[in-house]
Amino acid sequence: MPAYVLPPLGSNPSSHAQGTNPGSFAKAPDLGGPQSFSSPDSVGMPAPSDKTAWDFLPTDWRRDSTTGFASAPPGFEPVTQLEHARLGRITPEMRRVAEREGHLSPEQVRSEVAAGRLVIPANKAHLAHGLDPMGIGRALLTKVNANMGASPISSGTDEEVEKLHWAERWRADTVMDLSTGGDLDMTREAIIANASVPVGTVPIYSMIIGRRIEDLDDHMILGGIEHQAKQGVDYMTVHAGVLFEHLPFVRRRLIGIVSRGGSLLAKWMIHHGKQNPMYTLWDDICQIMRRFDVTFSIGDGLRPGGLADATDAAQLAELETLGELTERAWRHGVQVMVEGPGHVPFDQIEYNMKLQRRLCHGAPFYVLGPLVTDIFPGYDHITSAIGATAAAYHGAAMLCYVTPKEHLGLPKKDDVKQGCIAYKIAAHAADVALGIPGARDRDDELTKARAALNWEKHFELSFDPDTARAYHDEDLDVDTDFCAMCGHDWCSVRISKEITQFLSGKDAGYAWDAPKLSAALTPAQRAILEQRGVLAPADIHRLATKTRERVGATPGHKADCHSDVAGDDEARRLQGE
Numbered sequence: 020m021p022a023y024v025l026p027p028l029g030s031n032p033s034s035h036a037q038g039t040n041p042g043s044f045a046k047a048p049d050l051g052g053p054q055s056f057s058s059p060d061s062v063g064m065p066a067p068s069d070k071t072a073w074d075f076l077p078t079d080w081r082r083d084s085t086t087g088f089a090s091a092p093p094g095f096e097p098v099t100q101l102e103h104a105r106l107g108r109i110t111p112e113m114r115r116v117a118e119r120e121g122h123l124s125p126e127q128v129r130s131e132v133a134a135g136r137l138v139i140p141a142n143k144a145h146l147a148h149g150l151d152p153m154g155i156g157r158a159l160l161t162k163v164n165a166n167m168g169a170s171p172i173s174s175g176t177d178e179e180v181e182k183l184h185w186a187e188r189w190r191a192d193t194v195m196d197l198s199t200g201g202d203l204d205m206t207r208e209a210i211i212a213n214a215s216v217p218v219g220t221v222p223i224y225s226m227i228i229g230r231r232i233e234d235l236d237d238h239m240i241l242g243g244i245e246h247q248a249k250q251g252v253d254y255m256t257v258h259a260g261v262l263f264e265h266l267p268f269v270r271r272r273l274i275g276i277v278s279r280g281g282s283l284l285a286k287w288m289i290h291h292g293k294q295n296p297m298y299t300l301w302d303d304i305c306q307i308m309r310r311f312d313v314t315f316s317i318g319d320g321l322r323p324g325g326l327a328d329a330t331d332a333a334q335l336a337e338l339e340t341l342g343e344l345t346e347r348a349w350r351h352g353v354q355v356m357v358e359g360p361g362h363v364p365f366d367q368i369e370y371n372m373k374l375q376r377r378l379c380h381g382a383p384f385y386v387l388g389p390l391v392t393d394i395f396p397g398y399d400h401i402t403s404a405i406g407a408t409a410a411a412y413h414g415a416a417m418l419c420y421v422t423p424k425e426h427l428g429l430p431k432k433d434d435v436k437q438g439c440i441a442y443k444i445a446a447h448a449a450d451v452a453l454g455i456p457g458a459r460d461r462d463d464e465l466t467k468a469r470a471a472l473n474w475e476k477h478f479e480l481s482f483d484p485d486t487a488r489a490y491h492d493e494d495l496d497v498d499t500d501f502c503a504m505c506g507h508d509w510c511s512v513r514i515s516k517e518i519t520q521f522l523s524g525k526d527a528g529y530a531w532d533a534p535k536l537s538a539a540l541t542p543a544q545r546a547i548l549e550q551r552g553v554l555a556p557a558d559i560h561r562l563a564t565k566t567r568e569r570v571g572a573t574p575g576h577k578a579d580c581h582s583d584v585a586g587d588d589e590a591r592r593l594q595g596e
């Protein structure tokens with residue numbers, strides 16, 4: 020009998036059940052229920068809400084207890100994905116989401132949309148521009164958003180469109196145009212026209228260009244939102260949850276309000292002595308959103324800006340209001356996701372995720388980070404990816420990336436890449452841990468290639484093959500049965516291959532044959548090594564111009580791929596000299 024007991028298993032994360040790992044320790048999937056894919060609850064965590072979007076139908080709708088579908092008043096024409104789902108209709112967008120995810124049927128996607136636990140941000144105008152529909156919800160793989168947008172100090176439309184292409188290249192699932200400078204309208208239009216992923220915005224930014232926040236009025240708010248909806252924006256952040264009565268809570272904070280939208284609206288409220296206009300106009304805003312099927316991303320204007328302010332009275336009071344706004348938007352037939360923090364100590368992340376699940380009845384949670392420490396500016400893509408992994412495991416459905424430039428300046432193209440990769444790691448790690456079917460397949464394939472020391476396959480299966488190949492060749496430009504990390508005689512994988520009882524690299528499809536000079540570096544791989552600045556330009560040139568013709572040794576010299584203890588004569592024999 021072993022001296023340990025494994026926790027109860029959820030489901031195996033690999034659809035092929037490969038390897039010896041027993042599977043995910045997360046809860047068994049609850050598809051169609053409030054937990055979807057979920058971590059087990061630590062002590063004291065809030066239970067999921069017993070309500071869904073079904074409890075917040077428009078007042079003149081009815082739900083048929085036999086079919087489970089809703090019926091609308093005569094003459095009603097559904098527009099949003101939520102309305103179609105409630106009526107039992109599977110849209111082409113729902114079919115596409117099911118096709119992309121693989122583990123859900125179109126009917127399951129419809130059912131999750133109807134429950135409000137899954138959104139498909141797909142503005143009709145953007146669909147006409149080539150949007151490829153995707154879904155966000157805890158029943159699906161975790162999604163990643165990349166922010167971009169010009170500031171008054173830096174960048175312009177062309178640079179932002181280039182960043183968009185770069186974000187798509189690094190597999191961002193959505194992008195947000197957060198421009199506050201340059202020609203906002205032109206940049207937004209260009210991003211929508213070029214984006215195959217959903218585009219989100221924070222419309223208050225464009226409303227105050229050329230005017231003081233104090234001058235913002237109802238007409239400008241509704242006009243600004245309608246204009247962007249017509250342009251094709253798929254989801255909008257509206258900071259309607261920051262209420263006048265929440266503002267006293269902010270006084271005790273170390274860093275006040277760090278959300279741009281939240282701070283602007285707080286200033287408006289204090290100046291006018293009135294309630295947040297986004298809140299008072301909520302029903303009118305919902306009607307505009309419905310007409311174009313724009314999804315709400317209800318903003319967290321009071322998110323904490325430092326660990327000291329996390330999970331405080333201001334943040335939680337706003338979260339309760341976000342729950343109320345979710346219910347009201349659902350009554351209008353509008354799709355909703357909810358935004359979350361920010362800066363949160365690691366131990367408080369699970370509570371934050373599960374409290375949102377309860378207060379917002381399972382509406383997808385879209386979180387920024389969170390950063391789990393404040394003292395690493397320049398590395399906040401890492402501090403926040405650690406928090407994002409925990410957030411996704413405990414319930415967040417989409418992660419907003421943070422780049423190395425966070426808190427310091429406007430991200431450049433390479434920062435977009437670093438942010439995307441950090442967050443794809445976070446999202447994927449959570450998906451594997453949650454036991455989403457098939458999430459681990461590619462990891463297992465790469466493990467097989469790594470075990471066989473099949474470098475070509477190893478890199479092919481990597482998320483960033485160019486960097487993996489360039490780093491490998493920087494030290495050893497021969498694909499052989501070890502790498503420069505340990506060398507021949509210390510390579511445990513090679514030694515394991517020789518131990519026939521358990522034989523590493525046993526999959527015939529990945530078999531390794533003989534050492535061969537790796538292919539010449541591509542321009543992209545060469546640029547990676549140049550940027551690292553470790554090798555002299557001449558060395559990089561040699562790697563970039565070599566051919567596959569030879570195994571790598573100059574006659575009379577031992578090739579790099581020989582054992583440290585192999586004699587010169589033995590080496591020459593193996594080299595065929």
Ligand code: SF4
Pocket residue numbers: 500501502503504505506507509510511512513
């Ligand atoms: S040399 Fe070391 S790092 Fe490289 S493949 Fe072998 S065990 Fe892995």
